[in-house]
Structure formats: structure tokens, C-alpha cells
Amino acid sequence: MAITDKQKKLLVLVADGEFHSGEELAEALGLSRSAIWKQLSGLAELGLHYTGVSGRGYRLERRLELLNHAKISAALNDFSRASHVLFEIHDQLDSTNSYLVQKSLHGAASGSACFAEHQTAGKGRRGRDWVSPFGGNIYLSILWRFPHNGLGEIAGLSLAIGVAVIRALKHLQIPDIGLKWPNDVCYQGKKLGGILIEVSGEAAGPCAAVIGVGLNVFLSGSEAEKINQPWTDLSKILGQRKISRNTLAACLLNELIPVLIDFEQSGIKTYLEEWRQYDVLKGNAARLFVGNQVIDGIVQGIDDNGLLLLEHLGGRIQSYASGEVSFNNAAV
Structure with missing residues (x-):
């Protein structure tokens, strides 16, 4: 189900997780109170459940931090700003990777990136769906062009990307994160996130890669029922300590961009020893x-x-x- 403009405006108003009266919401959006109820019911179909209490109004079951271009931009470091990283934020896409694959065919610049609040057809490995509830996790893709590298020369890119993701999580003081070959991010044997790289081009070059990174920030029990493997999310790892999705989004860009620039020149060799430090498979x-x-x-x-x-x-x-x-x- 696609989120409508009215639902998005309503979501912005109730994202704080506090009670808002039907009258207040109706006045803010220029709708009747019955129309507000219908819009809230539509949000529930996206997994955004709400509570209604007589005399108090409506509130979301949990506070929602929506991705914000200005907040992510403000948290970028000097290197990312100097690299002129261009990113978009979408309410909904079929998948961030599919979106950038299409843009790459129409000449999108290297370094183009996009986030989505919700994916209707998120991609996992081997054709699996990636569970992608609205506003709960990070769904990020980056297009990177390798004008002087062939397909064989960018082998191992997913390992370098794994190192970049670990660096971003360590920067946010998230402990005990590991990597499972070739492209899973794990915590204590449970999957926290994944990397999906789709490549195109020539064996001798040039070629391009669309790099997708998905990280679980918050998954509800009902959403998790769709996952057929042990999983975790940052809310479970951190307990009472909260993490900003906007800060996490910026940290990922801050670490991914320099790794991609360096990988274009040096390939996987720079990242082998660091990747091995986080290898959760060795010896098993x-x-x-x-x-x-x-x-x-x-x-x-x-x-x-x-x-x-x-x-x-x-x-x-x-x-x-x-x-x-x-x-x-x-x-x-």
C-alpha cells in the first residue's frame, strides 16, 4: 500500500508518539474527524499502529523518527561534504537498489544515493524479500561508477562495504558487531543487517555497482514473523539507549564514501585484515x-x-x- 500525501502529513504530526486530539488533527489537515480516523486506519496497514483513547485522542504505539534531509546533511563530516554526496529520501520505493539501477541506466552520477522510509519489494540475497516496515530501519543504496575497473577488479567490494558498516556502528559505540561472509552484519549470531551489490558493465571495464545496505533499527514482533532466520535490531542491542536514524544514516555515508573512493584505487587488499577481525565464521x-x-x-x-x-x-x-x-x- 502506498502512503498518500494526507497520510504523510498526518504521520508528521503524530510521529512524536504523544496524544493528539481528533479535533486538533482535523483542523491541522483540513479534514473531518471521521476522515482522520480513516487516514489513521490506513497508516495501520503500513504497520504504523495507533491507540485511540476517549478524551485524549490518538497516538502512535511508538515514537517515529522520520528521515530528514537537513538533519542528515548536518551530521555529514567534512570529507563527505567535500565529496558532494547527493542523496534523496523517499517515503516509499519498491527497493532502493532497483531505483538506483534504473537511474544508473539514465546517466545518474557516481555517488548518487537514496534512502527510503519503506520498501514494498526490498531485496535480500538469492531473490529473497527484505522485510522493510515503514520508518523502522535503514534502507540505503549508493550508485558507484568504476570507469577504470572491470567486473573482476571489483570482486570483494561487499567485504569492503562490510568494513565501512562496522566502522559506522563502532562510531556510534554499538558493541560486538561481526561480519559473516560474504555480506551479512551480525550480533551474537543473529542477523542485524545485510549488503546487496548489483553490478553491471564489462569484464575489462568500465563498470558500475549499486550498493544496498539494510540495517534493522526497530522491528516489531508481527514484522519479525516474516523472517526465517535468527535476527536482531539496534533497539534490542541498545536497550534504553536510543539511536537516531538520521545520525546513523549520516554515519553510514561518512564511512561508505571514503571506502568506495579508496576501493576504486586499491581494491580489497586494504580491507582484508580489518574484515578478518570481525569474521564470525572462522573456525566454525x-x-x-x-x-x-x-x-x-x-x-x-x-x-x-x-x-x-x-x-x-x-x-x-x-x-x-x-x-x-x-x-x-x-x-x-
Whole structure:
């Protein structure tokens, strides 16, 4: 369901999580009180549930911090500002990656970025849906063009992006975050976020990548029922300590932009040792799914090209460029 202009205006008014009378809301929006009730019911269909109390009015079940261009811009560091990063904020997209893939076909500049409050068809790995409730998480994509690099030369980009995401979370003093090859962000064995990179171009160059980053900030129990693997979000990790979505959005841009600029010149080698510090798979018995193949072994980290090293029965170690890994009997 698409959010309407009237619903967005109503949402801005009630986002503070406080009670607002039907009369107050009706006057502010130029609607009848019955129309306000209908608009609130429409918000509930987006997962934005509300409470109505006679004599007090309506309020959202939880306070909502909407993404704000001015607040994100104010939190960008000098490097990001000097890089002239251009970002958009959308109320709703099918997916931020799909949006930028289309823009890239029409000449969008390298460094173009977009956030969405809600995705109707968020993308996970291997064609899975990414659960994308309105205003709860971070959905970010960046288009980056590599004019002098071919598709083979940007292999390992997802590992470098993982390092950038870890740096952003550490900057916000979020502890115990790890990385699961090739593109998951984890906390204590549970998935906190993911990275999805879609590439196009020539083997010898030039090429382009659309880099999608999704991070769970708040997921309700009803939304989480759609997830078929152990998961967590920042609200669970931080407890009473709150984190601003706008600050988090800016921190991600502050870390992603310099990594992308550097990766264009140096590739994955700069980030290998840092990535290895956060490797949650190394030393674990694991199962690797490659197409229709299922391969069991012990993960021995990554090689200098960012490929997964899996030790088979008998001690033979083989590297893999792609696949999905599960371990500890959980697909995390």
C-alpha cells in the first residue's frame, strides 16, 4: 500500500508518539474527524499502529523518527561534504537498489544515493524479500561508477562495504558487531543487517555497482514473523539507549564514501585484515550452499582475494567465490 500525501502529513504530526486530539488533527489537515480516523486506519496497514483513547485522542504505539534531509546533511563530516554526496529520501520505493539501477541506466552520477522510509519489494540475497516496515530501519543504496575497473577488479567490494558498516556502528559505540561472509552484519549470531551489490558493465571495464545496505533499527514482533532466520535490531542491542536514524544514516555515508573512493584505487587488499577481525565464521563447522550443491566443512577465513576458505574432510582447503553459509544449525 502506498502512503498518500494526507497520510504523510498526518504521520508528521503524530510521529512524536504523544496524544493528539481528533479535533486538533482535523483542523491541522483540513479534514473531518471521521476522515482522520480513516487516514489513521490506513497508516495501520503500513504497520504504523495507533491507540485511540476517549478524551485524549490518538497516538502512535511508538515514537517515529522520520528521515530528514537537513538533519542528515548536518551530521555529514567534512570529507563527505567535500565529496558532494547527493542523496534523496523517499517515503516509499519498491527497493532502493532497483531505483538506483534504473537511474544508473539514465546517466545518474557516481555517488548518487537514496534512502527510503519503506520498501514494498526490498531485496535480500538469492531473490529473497527484505522485510522493510515503514520508518523502522535503514534502507540505503549508493550508485558507484568504476570507469577504470572491470567486473573482476571489483570482486570483494561487499567485504569492503562490510568494513565501512562496522566502522559506522563502532562510531556510534554499538558493541560486538561481526561480519559473516560474504555480506551479512551480525550480533551474537543473529542477523542485524545485510549488503546487496548489483553490478553491471564489462569484464575489462568500465563498470558500475549499486550498493544496498539494510540495517534493522526497530522491528516489531508481527514484522519479525516474516523472517526465517535468527535476527536482531539496534533497539534490542541498545536497550534504553536510543539511536537516531538520521545520525546513523549520516554515519553510514561518512564511512561508505571514503571506502568506495579508496576501493576504486586499491581494491580489497586494504580491507582484508580489518574484515578478518570481525569474521564470525572462522573456525566454525559450516554448510555452504552453492547452487544445488551442499558442502560441509570448517571455515578457515578468507584468502587474499576475499574468497571463502573451507576445509573439507581430510584437510583439503578450497576457496569459494560465492555461496550462502549456515553454521551452528542456524541460517544466520
